[in-house]
Amino acid sequence: MTKYKCVKALVLEVVDGDGSFIENEHFVVRVGSVWEREEGSYRMISTPESNRLTDSDGRWMEIYSLNEHFIKLV
Incomplete structure (x- = not known):
């Protein structure tokens, strides 16, 4: 799995x-x-453009574009 780091905070609704x-x-x-x-x-x-991300605490989110809020870690 590819790791990403948040570079711009965001607020999401909980489902x-x-x-x-x-x-x-x-x-x-x-x-x-x-x-x-x-x-x-x-x-x-359920679209191919969506990205599902999880953190080490098991929380998850789905987001369309990673570019504005995340950078890919090497």
């Missing part, structure tokens, strides 16, 4: 196991946090 948004629940992705891109894994956003 439940069925993909429904949880009202007033948000998650902050902090600058410096490291995430791994999962290849071919299950996604709530």
Whole structure:
């Protein structure tokens, strides 16, 4: 899996196991946090353009573009 580092913080809405948004629940992705891109894994956003990232605590997110908020780690 490819690792990415957050370079610009972002706030995401939280969803439940069925993909429904949880009202007033948000998650902050902090600058410096490291995430791994999962290849071919299950996604709530079922498009080839989506990226599923997980962190070391098991949190995950799905995002279309990594360019604005993440850099690829070598």
